[in-house]
Amino acid sequence: MNAYEKLKTARQSGRPTSAAYIKQIFTDAIELHGDRRYGDDPAILSGIAYLGDTPVTYIGIEKGVDLQDRMKRHFGCPEPEGYRKALRLMKQAEKFSRPVICFVDTLGAYCGDEAEERGQGQAIAENIMEMSGLRTPVISVVIGEGGSGGALALATADRVYMLENAVYSVISPEGCASIIWKDSGMVEQAAECLHITARDMQHFGVAETIIKEDPKHFDKMCAALKKQLERDVDYLSSLSHDMLVDGRYKRFRKFGIYNEEEV
Amino acid sequence: MDNILHKVKKKIDDVTVSPEETVECPGCKTTQQKLKVLKNNMVCPDCGHHFRMSARTRIEFITDKNSFKELFDNLSSIDFLEFPKYKEKLETAQKNTGEKEAVVCGTARIGGIKCALFVMDPRFIMASMGSVVGEKITRTFEYAEKKRLPVVGFTASGGARMQEGVTSLMQMAKVSAAVKKHSKDCNLYITVLTDPTTGGVTASFAMQGDIILAEPKALVGFAGRRVVEQTIGKKLPDDFQSAEFLLKHGFVDAIVPRSEMVKTLSTLLKMHVKG
Structure with a gap:
């Protein structure tokens, strides 16, 4: 599959959403609502559950299953309240030394007027900054679309996994096409130029692990994902908090390709 | 991330001027002598419109x-993705601005107090943030953390x-x-939002200051106006995403006109000098 075909696959309706992964991977999940500031964003599903024997905090961007559900959830485009709910639960996880598992699946943060009024940029900025210093392990799994800052706000993590056909991008290929070629029809070329596939993410160091997809055997795929999560949670939990945060700093510190002249 | 670059490019103001040159003020649409505007800190003498500033002019002024x-x-x-037209874009920007990239960093004194400084230059590919912009600003914070300096960022x-x-x-x-690391050590970070601050910069270090100031009428937002209008299916008011709009909704500490900027920054820096 080329980048465009992967993009279409990642967006396909009927593709499992965060709710399906949460149900399949965790046990005894208890959903927790609200940002304690303004409201509760249905685009973010979050709570506490067991990963094997370990209590974890889960946070997933939920696109919804049928049209009505999808509309309610803004098709998985979170509002500032969603990001603030996520941060509240991450801070809570830090307090109780619970690992945080995020599922990312969004075209991007919601672009409404009220989202701007309530500080969409500020909400994302705060999540990214606070996650960089969070003293508990964070693992993010991009299960479909990783759309720009709205995805990074749940993916400033110690480990990032990409599902085999998931994509991650700084801008939607449609947006990119309309800026570069003034033609949103050039999506295929834009997707290619932007390098958005799981393999690209591994190449650039944005993701450590690619999870093989098997649409016919969702349970098996989730079992493999669960195993990987348990392995990484075990390892990351064995590190001191300082080592963990330091490792996360270094993980993001390395990004950047540029020329450096000698001084 | 909506890139509004193509829409605002036409409004960029060149600051290299000869006395007889004139410029149309985007605020009141009158014709102004460039030199007069320049001498007035790049503010329209008639309506108070704050023209965009190059990084060097800003540094000199502040x-x-x-x-x-x-x-x-x-x-x-480096054009490491061999992205369509990127190389040409970089070359044109370098030629037109005399800068290597879209941010100028360093140390300086403001009101006698030493600080680290970064100033973004909207003339350079609309100061979009690539590897170099990110790296230079990161190094500025790391340098400031090591030297225990406050950071002022435009x-x-x-x-x-x-x-x-x-x-x-x-x-x-x-x-x-x-930013977080610098902050954990109890160092001060002041951001000054200038026209236009959008997208991934708004959604990161622009909104992470201990104190967030803005220039009057500066456009500040996450999503572009056009994208928001398309999403909600209606026209937005003129002041949407203006500095005043952000102040009203609680996302900036104060709007500071350019004539007051040095004084305000000096006072704030002085209040945070460690004893």
């Missing part, structure tokens, strides 16, 4: 005389630089982590 020492100017961008940006793909997105996390 810092104590001869106190600015540039840092990290040895970094330049933001302006169309957002992350899509020509560098996901690597540009990661700059948001890289800079944010450096």
